[in-house]
Amino acid sequence: MTWHVTMPTESYERAREAFEWDLPDDYNAAHDLVGKHDDPDRPALYQAFPDGRRETFTFADLDRRSNRLANALAELGVGRGDRVGVVLPQVQANPITHLACWKLGAISMPLSVLFGPDGLGYRLDDSGATVAVVDGNNYETVDAAREDCPALEHVLEVDWHGRGYHDSATPFEPLVQDANPIFDPVDTDPDTPGVIMYTSGSTGQPKGVLHSQSVWVGHCPAFEMYFGLDLSETVCWTPADWAWIGALGDLLFPAWHYGRPVVGYPMEGFDPETAFELLAEFDVTSSFLPPTAIRMMMNTDADAYDLSLEAICSGGEPLTSEILEWADDELDGVAVNELYGQTEANLLVCNCDEWFPAVPGSMGKPVPGHDIGVVDPDTGEEVAVGEVGEIAVERGDDPVIFEEYWNQPEKTAEATVGSWHLTGDLGERDADGRLWFKSRDDDLIITSGYRVGPGEVEDAILEHPKIEQVGVVGISDEMRGEIIKAFCQPVSGVEGNELLAESVRSLVRESLAKHEYPREIEFVDELPTTTTGKIRRTDLREREE
CATH class of the missing domain: 3.40.50.12780 (ANL, N-terminal domain)
Known part of the structure; x- marks a missing residue:
């Protein structure tokens, strides 16, 4: 029997008030996504290849x-x-x-x-x-x-x-x-x-x-919101890697939950012209596009393509007014709805063009089914409207919230205060109920939508025999939001030059990941440290301001 999340759509306030999680006791994700549909012969995946x-x-x-x-x-x-x-x-x-x-x-x-x-x-x-x-x-x-x-x-x-x-x-x-x-x-x-x-x-x-297994159901109310509430003709595509929750949870699996087709294309490196070609060929109506991808597409002539696009969702960093204006002008009024979430608890907040227009810089309002607060992380008490606190979500029966960090119970405990899951992101709520992202409360770097921990990059760079010490931070970048910068202290007697810098970049690309290498490297004689010898990343970031 067909079953799916039901959300009242007459108004945002009604949806928030009436929504309940009502999952079958024998829930299985595979049955939900591909086994339950009344018409199993409908297209689920349009598979395209570069050849x-x-x-x-x-x-x-x-x-x-x-x-x-x-x-x-x-x-x-x-x-x-x-x-x-x-x-x-x-x-x-x-x-x-x-x-x-x-x-x-x-x-x-x-x-x-x-x-x-x-x-x-x-x-x-x-x-x-x-x-x-x-x-x-x-x-x-x-x-x-x-x-x-x-x-x-x-x-x-x-x-x-x-x-x-x-x-x-x-x-x-x-x-x-x-x-x-x-x-x-x-x-x-x-x-x-x-x-x-x-x-x-x-x-x-x-x-x-x-x-x-129910995590994908937890994404469905937001999926309805940012793609327009009526999903009857929806065709979806994203260039995002199907390894990330932003691709699987924001688009692929919610689309299948509702019986809607998705386009798959193994793109090696984002190409804006290929993106427009896929959108046109498959009459894509709904797309998850990271902000970096949108900025690259803004340099391509959208009028050259016959598009069916109706809505774009995007996240990973605040959307600028230029992006919203481009979609309105060049894509004939296509809505761009910002969303917010993290691997541990995704799609908690988003915009919905049908209910309330996007405001540049705002993540939107809490999605029905998710109770969001801005809290004091030490006490769990909610802070006043307009004050900065940590964005948190009530655990309860919310299926998007993670169960635990694998083999790390102490880390799991650190992410909880009272009944709240703490996101590690600082923000504030305004009088209209909109949420505004302020910053991370740690050193996490968000580059082209990827979240990168500087510690892992530092460990990789320290494998280089000519690097004695390193500090890694994120610095502002117009295209990618942030880029990774490494402050490297060479071993005694070694000169820091471009040849060494490229050697460091290659090491990180080859051993760790292609998106985690430092695009900028600065060689220093000494790095700022605490009394216990830890790198003071705050001091490094301040050098760039």
Whole structure:
């Protein structure tokens, strides 16, 4: 039977007052997304490739293929609670793997194709993943990390390029084709662990954020708001990596919850002309576009494309008035609705053109189903209107709030005060109920929509034999919001020059991730430190102001 989140749409106030989370006791994410629809032969995924190939997968196709993969994974020993890494771009094998895991009661783990061996190796080892599903571009990266991941028993390779498989890989497609298309999912409920997504904090190694299978349902009220409340003709696309909650939770899985099709395209680096071509070819009505992507598209002639676009949602940094004006002028009044969330608790606040117009710089108002406060992080008491506090969300039965940091109970406890989950973001609420982002309360860097922990970048740079000490901060950038800057202290006798700087950049790109390398490097004789020897990042940021 078809089931979906229902939200009164006659007014924002009515939706807030009447909304209730009412999930089935036997909730399973895979059944919700691809198995429940009254018309299973509707298109679910328009798969496009850079070489011009096009494929269409229906909800029934995805259901059967994930059944086959669930049977295949079970034969490999994957069962309830086991972790499976997914290192794939926007190809159908990516969501198929998640769906198969949830049918098995296993935990899927989206991982970016941008990660190098250190970045992937840490996450696969920390999670204890037993299987990784990768494509040919990333197979050697995962294989290089394998010796440091004792639990990793199987690496399945997806050959979407048509180049063939590595000799030591387990081919994905034959495994799926040879498996039984019938699978009886294990018993699950809304609280069954479903997915681990890694996020970087301001210090130390990345943290694994564990969510239940119902996390995607938690995104649905906001999905309705920023894409216009009426989803009957919606076609969705985002250029965002399907490893991030901003792509999976803001667009892909909510669209499938409502039975709406999504376009997939494995884009290697954002290209604004390709973006416009995809929007036009597939009559996309609704798109999640990070602010950096929008700024790049603003330099392209939108009038050259026959667009069906009706709404854009965007987040990661405050939207400027220039973006809203461009969409209004060049895209014939397309609404751009800002949203706010984080890996631990996503889509808490957004704008809705149908209910209240976006105001430049404001994140919007709390989404129905999420109780948001601006609080004193020490006491949990809400601060007065117009005062700055920490943005927080009432835990209650809210399905978007994470369960725990994987194997880090002390970090989980630190993110809670009373009944509030603390986001780590500072903001204020105005008299109209709008929320305004002020800053992080730590050193996290937000660049092109990615959240980057400086500690991980610093650890990677310190692997360079010619660097003695380093401090990493974010500095303002017109295109990307922030860029990563590293203040490097070379070892004694080594000259800091452009050759060394490029060597440092290459090290980070290759070992950590392509989006985490420092675009700017400044060599210094000495770094400011506390009395205990810690780098004073505040002092480094002040140098740039």
